[in-house]
Amino acid sequence: MKQTLTVFSPAKVNLQLEIGERRTDGFHQAKSIMQALTLHDMVTVVLDDGVDAYLNPNGFSDFAIDVTCTTFEGIPELDVAPESNIAYKAAAALAEKLGHEQGHISIHIEKHIPFEAGLGGGSSNAAAVIAGLCRAWGEDAASEAALDVARALGADVPFFLHGGCVQLGEKGDVLERTFEPARGTVVLVKIDEGVSTKAAYAAFDELAAVQHAESTDAIESAAELPLFNNLAAASEQVLPALAETREWLASQPGVARDAAGEAEVLLCGSGSATFAIVEDGDSIRKAADIVAAAKLKGMWARSCSFASIGVRVLDGQGAGSNLGAPRKIW
Numbered sequence: 001m002k003q004t005l006t007v008f009s010p011a012k013v014n015l016q017l018e019i020g021e022r023r024t025d026g027f028h029q030a031k032s033i034m035q036a037l038t039l040h041d042m043v044t045v046v047l048d049d050g051v052d053a054y055l056n057p058n059g060f061s062d063f064a065i066d067v068t069c070t071t072f073e074g075i076p077e078l079d080v081a082p083e084s085n086i087a088y089k090a091a092a093a094l095a096e097k098l099g100h101e102q103g104h105i106s107i108h109i110e111k112h113i114p115f116e117a118g119l120g121g122g123s124s125n126a127a128a129v130i131a132g133l134c135r136a137w138g139e140d141a142a143s144e145a146a147l148d149v150a151r152a153l154g155a156d157v158p159f160f161l162h163g164g165c166v167q168l169g170e171k172g173d174v175l176e177r178t179f180e181p182a183r184g185t186v187v188l189v190k191i192d193e194g195v196s197t198k199a200a201y202a203a204f205d206e207l208a209a210v211q212h213a214e215s216t217d218a219i220e221s222a223a224e225l226p227l228f229n230n231l232a233a234a235s236e237q238v239l240p241a242l243a244e245t246r247e248w249l250a251s252q253p254g255v256a257r258d259a260a261g262e263a264e265v266l267l268c269g270s271g272s273a274t275f276a277i278v279e280d281g282d283s284i285r286k287a288a289d290i291v292a293a294a295k296l297k298g299m300w301a302r303s304c305s306f307a308s309i310g311v312r313v314l315d316g317q318g319a320g321s322n323l324g325a326p327r328k329i330w
């Protein structure tokens with residue numbers, strides 16, 4: 001039988017990212033508060049587990065996965081071999097975990113989320129494949145088996161199975177609590193150069209100056225969270241142009257200010273994208289003006305909103321197209 005699943009695959013920002021000490025497994029302790037965005041890729045998963053799908057020319061049964069990717073809106077081509085694509089790894093790992101040994105999985109990614117940006121695009125695509133295949137195989141995408149597969153693929157992957165606004169602990173991969181998701185308009189800007197997550201963490205160790213965020217225990221709503229990212233200084237060390245981008249974005253009219261009068265601007269995770277929260281009141285126009293100004297400076301720029309969901313398998317006719325989505329999904 002052939003099944004086609006189209007999956008909404010959103011980006012994220014870290015409203016707070018508090019990295020701690022390096023652990024014995026080489027990873028760092030991380031308290032991360034992630035918030036989903038309406039900026040998204042679309043991932044189409046076609047599962048064919050009919051007999052013809054897995055008989056190779058020699059008549060033996062086979063398991064085959066292929067991945068293709070189309071990029072949009074000035075995002076460069078994703079230069080990774082299909083088997084290195086995290087979406088491929090997600091399909092292979094889930095099939096193994098659930099004991100599926102035969103079939104053909106064809107994955108296509110429509111990429112609107114820039115990579116090496118700290119927006120979690122690859123992690124979201126991996127979660128989208130898990131959600132799509134779980135639907136096709138009649139499994140629960142919130143099961144421990146699916147979460148185990150997600151965690152093994154990367155620290156950011158479990159968040160996308162949940163979405164909205166979530167606090168995560170341990171390596172930044174264990175769900176601890178949820179917040180009422182933020183609302184409102186966000187502008188994202190990104191210079192051409194990316195930052196590798198590994199390089200940012202290595203620079204963090206060199207700096208050896210761990211800063212702590214204030215307690216968020218009494219906070220219920222993402223809108224009340226002060227922005228915080230103690231990995232940003234390390235990323236700015238790796239890519240000094242990030243500091244200039246932060247200062248430029250903070251100086252733009254229409255960017256919201258916190259109680260202390262500071263611009264609500266923060267590096268996205270390890271970078272190299274930076275986000276700004278836009279003031280309420282005519283926020284779409286204010287965001288459009290900031291996006292236009294960033295594009296004139298040669299940056300990739302987009303406005304979007306905070307979202308209350310994570311990856312989501314779309315149902316019904318028109319699910320294959322972003323514009324034709326049968327109902328509003330955020």
Ligand SMILES: C[C@@](CO)(OP(=O)(O)O)[C@H](O)COP(=O)(O)OP(=O)(O)OC[C@H]1O[C@@H](n2ccc(N)nc2=O)[C@H](O)[C@@H]1O
Nearest residue numbers: 027028030118119120154155156171172197198201269270
């Ligand atoms: C920094 C964050 C913030 O959300 O993401 P990005 O901003 O890059 O998207 C995360 O901590 C990244 O998560 P993710 O991108 O899934 O990282 P992984 O693939 O698990 O790990 C990539 C590398 O980052 C380092 N790493 C990651 C997580 C962690 N808690 N400690 C680490 O030291 C390790 O060197 C690891 O080999």
Ligand SMILES: Nc1ncnc2c1ncn2[C@@H]1O[C@H](COP(=O)(O)OP(=O)(O)O)[C@@H](O)[C@H]1O
Nearest residue numbers: 085086087115116117118119120121122123125
């Ligand atoms: N499906 C994918 N989407 C994006 N990047 C991918 C994917 N598969 C593998 N990668 C690799 O992962 C790297 C970082 O991916 P990404 O999740 O976008 O990072 P970040 O969250 O830091 O922006 C990319 O440079 C690319 O080499």
